Amino acid sequence: MTDIKLIQTETSDGFKLDGCYIEPKSSNSSAVDAILLVHGTTGNFYSGSMISILGKYFSKNGFPVVSFNTRGHDVISQGRPNINTDFAGTAFEILYDCLFDLDAMINWLKDKKFNNVCLVGSSMGAVKVTYYQSVRNNSFVNSIVAISPVRLSKKYYLNSEASHYYKKYIKLANNFVDSGLGDQLITIKEDIVPGAGLFSAKAYLDKYGSERYDIVQYVDKISSDLLILAGTNETHPRLKDVALDAYEKRLESKKKVDLLLIPGGEHGLHSMGEKLPESIYTWFKETNLP
8 A cells, every 4th residue: 555645845935835745655767866756837746647656657667756745736726825815836937936935945844954856747747848948047956857848939829729718818818907807717728738738827828928048949958858748649839849859959059858759659758657657767768867
């Protein structure tokens, strides 16, 4: 039976992040001494395949595994507990703040004497782990795995098949922000639009209205070894070719990167089951991380 412990850490700006720690019953010889799983949009530490597939597989193979909520967990969630009007969740999250979230998560691991952490992020989590390391280049992070990263690029969207609806929502969000109503919620109904769902005007512009978090623009700044995985069926405007474009940009910098494109694979690669973590473990070995 898997030994899962509930844990909590706190960010430097006062967010309490709940999570879990899976302690392995055996050890291995890998230079990766812990794995930190980071969920995507509207996700959380306990749902989806992050724990049920990746977490269980890696712990079974001797890796300590940690998964925390980011402040962007679920659609809307409580913000800082001492501020009644403070809301978080995907709808209100400012992506830059993932730096504080991941700082707190890695500090928790450091306190447990883990010194060589692999960050594994899926979807928006892939954006967060790569963006984090491009800014921080934390020496306690020795590798990054980006599963189905999302392209966050206004320029790209404006030239995509989503441009008509996208322009409508960008204009609406800008109007709210310019009127001092940045927390006004917008429901984006058309699935073709990047970021379909519920967002505050300010949060939507932050994630989807600039080039700041475009993985293709910052992937060459990451010092750690990098593995990018994606499926060939990821054809939405926020997903199409982003893994390949990031890979090629990284190659130009002559820094370590590998790309694994899964034929017929869908966003998140959930249908791979245990073959997904097996592929990551194989990469550890081939990259001489063990």
